[in-house]
Amino acid sequence: MDFAENALAGTGKSSQSGRLELIDVRRVFGNYNALDGINLAVEPGEFIALLGPSGCGKSTALNCIAGLLELTGGEIRLAGKRIDELQPEARGFGMVFQNYALFPHLSVRKNVGFGLSMQGVPGAESAKRISDALALVRLQGQEGKLPGQLSGGQQQRVAIARAIVIHPPLVLMDEPLSNLDAKLRLEMRAEIRGIHDQIGSTTIYVTHDQDEALSLADRIVVMREGRIRQIGTPQDLYDRPNHPDVADFMGFRTRIPGKLVSVSGNRASVDAGGVRLEAVAPGHVSVGDRVLVSIRPEDLVAVDEGEGLKATVNSIEYRGRAFFGLATGPDGSELFFRADRTYPRGASIVLRPLAERTLLFKEKA
């Protein structure tokens, strides 16, 4: 690790930057709202993940911050100054692209040094910063190679070094791990967070993989259909998603519609087709509302008989430690459950949700 610290000493902390603010940012393609009024404030040094399925607007948002797309409305401010009308080359942010976008005709050294030479950094300093950056991403000895001669993981490292060597106030990453295989992805994930912590810059990281977002980010911004659904720490989102879409993303796979019958304290009682289900009560529901009950598979436990949701086993598989399966409710709904033993297909079981980990959402009118 001390060698990384050496590298850090050379690279230096990024220029202390102010907070990044997105104020009612909009982007329209034709008559399609890719960004429909985004408001977000990012504190200096924060690691923010923009999370959502493809087409949710997360990459559009990133490209707007980078200056690769013009806004159709709203503004972006950095340390209080408007930057949304600046050309991308005037913003000085570091960006890591999904397919790395390395310059295929330039060596690793020249790729990394490109930004420095654009800034007119003198040769000696530039050489030092390049080797420090390459040390930080552990790519010494590859300086003379062309990008085409490197593996995917190495190209990724070059892309990161190229982005951070210019000491950007903001590092933007657009699904940088999506082209790597599973093992390398885990490795690079840890390194990306490590590099962020060492250089102390602000990072905005776009991904569609909730594991990645949960493990990397200080705060996660969940997006859907051009809007922000929820902003929060990984724990916030994991335990208290505030929208069925977010819950879906966080692994609450079973959704049961029902009607709220009573609320007492933070415990709510729901009538789901004749079965009584207990759940955590959110603040904004009242008795009589149509609601959606969301449960994670590990919190919906199968028992042979008793109180609970009656269901028929569809499939079941062993995943070490426990069995997980899919059952069908009497109304045809899909129920993802956990079990301590295996059941034959077609067996009748009863599913019991853990009340304190069962969530409730008001259904849209």
Add this chain to the structure above:
Amino acid sequence: MSAVAAGSPSRPSLRKRLSARGLDATTLLVLPGIVVTLALFVYPFLYGVVDSLVPKQGPWFANYLKFFSEPFQYDTIFATLWLALPVTIINVLVAIPIAFRVRLMRRQRLLTTILVLPVTLGTVLVADGLLNYLGPRGWFNRTLMFLDLIDHPIRLTNNYWGVFASLIITGFPFAFLLTLSYVTGIDPAIEQAAATLGAKARQRFTRIFLPLLAPGLIVTFCLAFVQAFSVFPSAILLGAPSGPTRVIAIAAYQAAFEQYDHSMGAAIAIIMGLVQLVVILAVLSLRQVFYRGPAAGGKG
């Protein structure tokens, strides 16, 4: 191991050995194509080379000697180069900035369709159209006079400029469409990366695009040059075929089909090929200087 290999009973059949080298029934499907190309392209070509060395009279090199000793003949090389080189340089140089603009256009299809028209219609039709359009009473001269740019019609047909115009009309779209296909082959993220790293438009062009495009532009130049150099029907119809636009193709055609000296015709065709080859090799040697790999960026 070696004992087994030496034993003839275990030796694989000829068929298996051939198919291990990629030769099997499927490979034989190349035969018709090979036969056609050998019979109609390679054989006639070699026949032409030999034919050119068997002149009607004189030693084996008599045709070549004759060509290079008569200004009427060897001047055709310069006449052709004098047309082909400026036209090709203009076509390629103008195609580059336009391709760069058009690449950003969302609806390129209409423009590319219009531009593919002269390429497909061919030189004969373009020559016929230009005879009228550029003629003393054609729309071009009328427009210039209407705009008070000239007093009386300028002569643009049956001379150098007529052929020049026809080579621009058919050659520019060709160079442009080729350049466009190279330009759009460059991953836009590469330019975006350069921009986020602080490169201004001019720097992105000179430091990123130009080196990536250079090999493609060189190929474009070669193909466009070859086309312009073999200009034939428009040089006759639109030019002065016995004067300044007596291009080398006309010389070859006249020798073979008007003087019925196929040996001389073949010799001139070969000289024509060699001159093209010299120019192309000179241009291609530039290619060694530049990066030659894919322009699409990393794996992705």
Add this chain to the structure above:
Amino acid sequence: MIRDNGLASRLWRFAIWAIVALFVLNLLGVILAVVVNSLSTRWLGTWLPLGWTTHWYVDAWREFQLTPVLIVTFEIVFAVVVISGLVGVTTAYALARRDFPGKRLMVLIFLLPLLLPPLTYGIPLATVLYRLGVGGTFWGVVLANLVPAVPFVVLVMIPFIEQIDPRIEQAARVFGASTTSLFVRILLPLLLPGMLAALLLVLVRTLAMFELTFLTAGPTSQTLVVSLYYAVFASGVRASQSIDAMAVVYMVTTLFWLVIALQFVNPTQIVARSRQQTANP
């Protein structure tokens, strides 16, 4: 990218679009001049002709004997399309599916006729064809036109066949398909779009191929474009409107097939096909 709205950048953009507009305007002017002239009674020294008529088409049809010329043109073009299709697709299949010694050389030989200008190899080819007695005949023209057509089909089809997964054929074998039914029921439907594109392009190229046809055609084996050349060459013998009427007939025949071909290919591909191969042979 955020648009640079500085003055220099605006001027530059304007200049580029002005050049494009000027070129397109002149190009359309050239084509339109032919069409207008073919429809005019008299057109001398005015913006537009004095009167309009269609009788030049009737004249041209008779004077240039367009019925036999069109028949011969289509016979030649379709013969070239069918033969180059059969030969080209089989050859491309072998080249796409097998790796064998000498393959690179073979691809290079297929590339040459597309890169060399037709006149360079056309003169010796015509000499050979006249020697063999087919010069000046229908089949002489077809043979000459096969020289660029077969390699064109081969080079268009190779990448197309390569992107069809060979495991599809293996799967068909596993499920008991004979060679015939493999070809008819699996390969042909998969190859059809590529073949259609390649053959339509060959059709358009052969219709417009002047040099090779010019060198090998006799009086009864001229295609439309060669007849047009002779008519323009001898202009003064016939009324210019009549020649332009013939040019319009040629234009319409070529553009008809071009429009169909453009349903299957991108305009850039018409030019760029051979260069993709050039870039990495």
